[in-house]
Amino acid sequence: MDRRPSDRSPFDLAIVGAGLNGSLLALAAGESGLSSALIDRVPLFAMTEQGFDGRTTAIAYTSQRLFAALGLWDELAPNAEPIRDIRISDAGHDGRASPLFLHFDHREASDDPETAAPMGWIVENRFLRSAILRRLAACPKVELVSPDEVVDSDRGPVRAGLVLKSGRRIATRLIASAEGRFGATREEAGIGARSWSYDQIAIVLVAHHAEPHRGVAQEKFLPGGPFAILPMTDGPGGEHRSSIVWTERTAIARRLLELDEPAFQAEFARRFGDHLGPVAPAGTRWSYPLRLVHAERYIDTRLVLVGDAAHGIHPIAGQGYNLGVRDIAALVEVMADAKRLGLDVGGADTLERYAQWRRADNLSMVAATDLLNRLFSNDIRPLRLVRDAGLAAVNRVPALRKFFVRHAMGLIGDLPKLIRGERP
Amino acid sequence: MVETTHIPTAGTVDPAEVERFSRIADEWWDPAGKFAPLHRLNPVRIGYIRDRVAAHWGRDALNGEPLKDLSLLDIGCGGGLMSEPMARLGATVTGVDASERNVGTASVHATGQDLAIDYRQGTAEALAESGAQFDVVLALEIVEHVADVDLFLRSCGRLVKPGGLLFLSTLNRTAKAWALAIVGAEYVLGWLPRGTHDWKKFLKPSEVARGLRAGGIEPQEIVGVVYAPLSRKWSLNKNDLDVNYMLYGTAAGAPMR
Numbered sequence: 282m283d284r285r286p287s288d289r290s291p292f293d294l295a296i297v298g299a300g301l302n303g304s305l306l307a308l309a310a311g312e313s314g315l316s317s318a319l320i321d322r323v324p325l326f327a328m329t330e331q332g333f334d335g336r337t338t339a340i341a342y343t344s345q346r347l348f349a350a351l352g353l354w355d356e357l358a359p360n361a362e363p364i365r366d367i368r369i370s371d372a373g374h375d376g377r378a379s380p381l382f383l384h385f386d387h388r389e390a391s392d393d394p395e396t397a398a399p400m401g402w403i404v405e406n407r408f409l410r411s412a413i414l415r416r417l418a419a420c421p422k423v424e425l426v427s428p429d430e431v432v433d434s435d436r437g438p439v440r441a442g443l444v445l446k447s448g449r450r451i452a453t454r455l456i457a458s459a460e461g462r463f464g465a466t467r468e469e470a471g472i473g474a475r476s477w478s479y480d481q482i483a484i485v486l487v488a489h490h491a492e493p494h495r496g497v498a499q500e501k502f503l504p505g506g507p508f509a510i511l512p513m514t515d516g517p518g519g520e521h522r523s524s525i526v527w528t529e530r531t532a533i534a535r536r537l538l539e540l541d542e543p544a545f546q547a548e549f550a551r552r553f554g555d556h557l558g559p560v561a562p563a564g565t566r567w568s569y570p571l572r573l574v575h576a577e578r579y580i581d582t583r584l585v586l587v588g589d590a591a592h593g594i595h596p597i598a599g600q601g602y603n604l605g606v607r608d609i610a611a612l613v614e615v616m617a618d619a620k621r622l623g624l625d626v627g628g629a630d631t632l633e634r635y636a637q638w639r640r641a642d643n644l645s646m647v648a649a650t651d652l653l654n655r656l657f658s659n660d661i662r663p664l665r666l667v668r669d670a671g672l673a674a675v676n677r678v679p680a681l682r683k684f685f686v687r688h689a690m691g692l693i694g695d696l697p698k699l700i701r702g703e704r705p
Numbered sequence: 706m707v708e709t710t711h712i713p714t715a716g717t718v719d720p721a722e723v724e725r726f727s728r729i730a731d732e733w734w735d736p737a738g739k740f741a742p743l744h745r746l747n748p749v750r751i752g753y754i755r756d757r758v759a760a761h762w763g764r765d766a767l768n769g770e771p772l773k774d775l776s777l778l779d780i781g782c783g784g785g786l787m788s789e790p791m792a793r794l795g796a797t798v799t800g801v802d803a804s805e806r807n808v809g810t811a812s813v814h815a816t817g818q819d820l821a822i823d824y825r826q827g828t829a830e831a832l833a834e835s836g837a838q839f840d841v842v843l844a845l846e847i848v849e850h851v852a853d854v855d856l857f858l859r860s861c862g863r864l865v866k867p868g869g870l871l872f873l874s875t876l877n878r879t880a881k882a883w884a885l886a887i888v889g890a891e892y893v894l895g896w897l898p899r900g901t902h903d904w905k906k907f908l909k910p911s912e913v914a915r916g917l918r919a920g921g922i923e924p925q926e927i928v929g930v931v932y933a934p935l936s937r938k939w940s941l942n943k944n945d946l947d948v949n950y951m952l953y954g955t956a957a958g959a960p961m962r
Contacts, residue, residue, distance in 0.1 A: 290819060291819070314768070437817075438734070438817070439814065439817030439818055440817065440818075618748075620793075621755075621766075621767055622747075622748050622751045622752060622755065622790055622794075623751060623755075623789070623790030623791060623792070623793035623794040624747070624748070624751070624790050624793075625789075625818070628736070629735075629736045629737070630736045630744055630747075633736070
């Protein structure tokens with residue numbers, strides 16, 4: 282690739298993909314003094330102009346601290362519903378109201394129950410997106426490059442370059458792929474992945490129910506997969522709402538998705554239960570074939586993978602986005618540290634530190650979610666007895682309970698500064 | 706400026722040392738290569754220099770370019786592992802090295818990084834002879850390789866502007882340094898090519914301090930640079946000078962600006 286004189290001095294970072302990971306990375310980098318170009322083929326502000334599309338994101342406690350450190354949380358808080366309790370139950374194939382096995386209360390993670398933070402929040406994706414983009418538009422360190430897309434790239438020992446469809450050339454110290462699990466960059470870079478299908482589909486939708494949820498998240502383990510009920514803020518008309526992640530075997534999910542509304546509602550209500558009064562699905566039914574994708578490496582010469590581009594996991598624990606947030610916090614910290622030492626922000630030393638920092642954390646979540654899904658997404662009687670005994674045991678041992686709650690909140694491990702609520 | 710591309714036949718350069726480093730110059734910039742120990746050591750050394758320079762000239766070490774508008778000389782610059790970060794932190798950098806191949810490697814790399822660094826083949830004493838002076842002079846991991854230590858240290862002192870700073874790092878002549886830096890790093894771990902260091906040429910901190918004072922530099926602080934094998938990290942330790950240590954001193958006079 283030739284270097285034309287019109288090339289400005291290289292960006293610290295060129296981010297491919299302006300979804301929730303890519304846009305948050307650009308903002309966190311910009312707030313830490315790192316320049317970036319954020320590239321997406323979709324016009325960025327068109328993404329926020331639609332109304333609510335039914336998709337939500339679970340924000341763990343630690344991700345919330347990063348949002349707060351970046352000054353985003355004040356805008357998000359009115360639209361974020363806190364998760365105060367998590368109830369986990371194991372239901373048989375009949376879907377009957379199941380006995381309660383495990384109950385986590387957010388106060389367990391804290392030594393002082395009065396000031397305990399929620400375990401997490403549920404936020405509509407559109408609010409997250411618009412809060413991040415509004416801040417990006419005002420961030421002088423970030424250049425929004427959309428709609429445009431990468432048609433060619435060149436990564437060398439001292440710099441990288443991208444050629445865009447518009448003909449523009451971008452020089453950068455580092456290319457970050459935030460394209461999600463189906464992004465092309467990983468394979469083009471020759472980075473393999475451990476990948477398998479779960480033969481499950483996650484049906485995602487919003488349910489309206491008569492009674493308020495009182496901040497309780499529920500995860501029912503049904504034979505086809507987990508059925509999660511996540512508390513949302515009340516709707517514009519005051520309706521009580523929850524976000525549903527309903528996992529089923531692929532064949533069954535396909536049939537469910539084709540059902541007419543009354544039949545679908547009946548199947549849905551049978552699984553949801555009647556604890557919140559009459560319930561009905563509302564709006565779009567989204568469906569996602571579930572697949573685990575874990576990149577063999579997160580880095581290559583002047584290339585880094587973040588979020589689902591590095592690790593697409595099972596949604597069983599609601600941790601997918603939160604792992605991406607931790608990737609972002611770690612990457613920004615290693616780059617900011619390098620910049621303050623005058624080191625190469627996209628150099629091999631810097632990237633190696635990121636890869637080592639994130640590998641263990643991501644791997645443990647990949648393994649835990651995979652194991653949970655294998656353990657629970659079946660109706661094998663001996664396995665049920667074992668897992669029920671396990672749930673009951675965890676329920677009775679306070680230290681174990683605290684460990685699980687803190688893990689769900691994201692408080693385990695060597696946390697990047699942004700995740701601790703500090704600026705890097 | 707003076708012509709410094711001529712390698713003097715008499716002086717502080719030990720020709721055997723120059724030849725040894727020239728053979729491996731291409732590997733300077735491979736963080737997993739032969740210079741991996743320097744890559745790992747770099748963040749600690751840079752942070753120390755940056756913080757002391759910022760404090761000396763009353764600047765913010767963590768934001769912007771803390772070394773802006775300061776002239777800096779990197780003696781024994783090698784492939785530019787220290788010159789480049791110093792330039793990114795704002796300094797106007799001159800790098801000298803006795804090896805033509807090192808200077809070539811460093812120049813090519815800096816150009817690719819869009820850094821304007823004045824690399825020259827030459828020696829500290831030739832440059833000092835020319836009367837050149839700098840706000841900050843770095844002599845890192847170099848004094849243990851020169852042939853005439855006293856001449857080298859005196860030359861370093863002459864290269865510092867009045868009120869400027871000199872930084873020096875090297876290895877102590879202790880049994881522990883022999884065990885770790887030579888037996889450990891060269892023979893057991895294979896971090897460094899065998900023959901990189903000659904223990905007899907290592908200097909005790911008192912010997913360095915005496916040599917610097919003779920060149921007009923008053924030592925201000927000496928810190929140990931310590932490796933923790935479990936975390937694989939280098940850190941500063943004021944109480945352990947047994948193996949690697951680093952010091953800085955001031956040239957008499959008020960700092961410029």
